[in-house]
Amino acid sequence: xxxxxxxxxxxxxxxxxxxxxxxxxxxxxxxxxxxxxxxxxxxxxxxxxxxxxxxxxxxxxxxxxxxxxxxxxxxxxxxxxxxxxxxxxxxxxxxxxxxxxxxxxxxxxxxxxxxxxxxxxxxxxxxxxxxxxxxxxxxxxxxxxxxxxxxxxxxxxxxxxxxxxxxxxxxxxxxxxxxxxxxxxxxxxxxxxxxxxxxxxxxxxxxxxxxxxxxxxxxxxxxxxxxxxxxxxxxxxxxxxxxxxxxxxxxxxxxxxx
Numbered sequence: 001x002x003x004x005x006x007x008x009x010x011x012x013x014x015x016x017x018x019x020x021x022x023x024x025x026x027x028x029x030x031x032x033x034x035x036x037x038x039x040x041x042x043x044x045x046x047x048x049x050x051x052x053x054x055x056x057x058x059x060x061x062x063x064x065x066x067x068x069x070x071x072x073x074x075x076x077x078x079x080x081x082x083x084x085x086x087x088x089x090x091x092x093x094x095x096x097x098x099x100x101x102x103x104x105x106x107x108x109x110x111x112x113x114x115x116x117x118x119x120x121x122x123x124x125x126x127x128x129x130x131x132x133x134x135x136x137x138x139x140x141x142x143x144x145x146x147x148x149x150x151x152x153x154x155x156x157x158x159x160x161x162x163x164x165x166x167x168x169x170x171x172x173x174x175x176x177x178x179x180x181x182x183x184x185x186x187x188x189x190x191x192x193x194x195x196x197x198x199x200x201x202x203x204x205x206x207x208x209x210x211x212x213x214x215x216x217x218x219x220x221x222x223x224x225x226x227x228x229x230x231x232x233x234x235x236x237x238x239x240x241x242x243x244x245x246x247x248x249x250x251x252x253x254x255x256x257x258x
Contacts, residue, residue, distance in 0.1 A: 015247065017047050025051045027069050052191060100163035100187045100223060101202055102141065103209035104132060104170050105152030107180045128177045129153060132170050139166035144196055152181070152209075156197055160187055160226035164233060164255050167217045175215050184209025185219040185255075187226060200246075207243035208252055221251040234258045 024047045028040030040052065053072045106112070106125060113121045132153050133143040141157040157163035167183045174181035186208055188201030204220065212218040219227075224235050233255045240249035 017043060020047045025053060025073065027072060028052070028054050030054050052193065054193070099190045099197075099201070100157040100160045100185060100226070101190065101197070101205040102136070102155045102157065102163050102167050102170075103152065103182075103184045103205045104155075104167070104174075105182045105209055106174070107182050107214035112179065124177060124179055128174060128179050131173050131177070135169045135173060136166050139163075139169065141166050154197070154202070156190065160185075160223050161230045161232075163187075163223070164217065164219065164227055164231045167219075168233070168255070168257070171215050171217055180214030182209045182212045182214065183217045184212055185217065185223045186250075187220065187222045204243060204246055204250060207246060208241075208250070211238075211241060211243075211252065212254075217255045218252050219255050221253065224253045224255075231255070232258070 026040050026043050026047070028035075040054070106128075109121070109125075116124065133155075136143045136153070136155040139157070139162045140159065141155045141162065144154045144156065155163075155166070157166065163185055167185055171181055171183055184205050184207070186201055186205035188199070188204070190197040190199045190201055208218050208220060218238065219235070227233075228235070234257070235253040235255055238252045238254055240251045242249050
């Protein structure tokens with residue numbers, strides 16, 4: 001979904017993006033309030049091979065912004081070196097190799113806040129957040145510092161096996177802290193920019209996390225296939241699930257110690 005911050009218009013282009021085969025560059029002003037930068041990132045993530053370039057400025061480009069846009073387009077179309085200082089335009093971000101993505105969120109945080117009180121809940125959540133990030137790093141993962149998930153964390157891994165092991169350890173940590181977690185894993189290409197990750201694979205991981213029971217690790221069929229013989233866990237088929245904002249159903253599995 002591509003939205004304006006104004007309520008009077010919005011366009012849903014997501015169903016069309018994957019069919020675009022023309023080489024594409026998506027330009028977006030970082031401070032555009034009418035069309036937040038996440039919309040441009042979502043468009044770029046959905047178009048195969050698209051390049052995303054952001055630059056300083058607002059919705060209506062001034063002369064400097066126009067020069068930056070011209071520079072980025074010239075480099076994209078002609079492959080010629082940019083005429084501006086490289087610091088003027090952020091480096092293009094391209095999809096990485098296959099990445100395993102972990103979402104972990106505290107289950108029923110509203111009820112826990114009511115029971116524990118605001119201050120006590122935030123203290124426990126803050127301690128757990130630090131514990132989860134250490135667990136992720138101990139399993140060769142990278143917690144995304146720029147991603148604010150409220151009561152959870154987002155992390156990426158180069159190995160599906162390590163991602164499952166980290167998710168399982170995170171589940172134990174949440175249970176021990178009295179803050180059970182929803183845990184979801186998916187794998188696919190992502191766009192990396194400004195210490196953050198974007199793309200359809202990230203959205204699917206988030207949706208899978210929302211399906212899991214407290215303390216349960218749910219993984220997509222993609223992750224199961226990658227780690228089937230190496231993860232040391234059993235996979236229980238939970239069938240195809242319809243995920244909000246995702247066109248095709250996704251088959252998910254519960255991962256647990258054998």
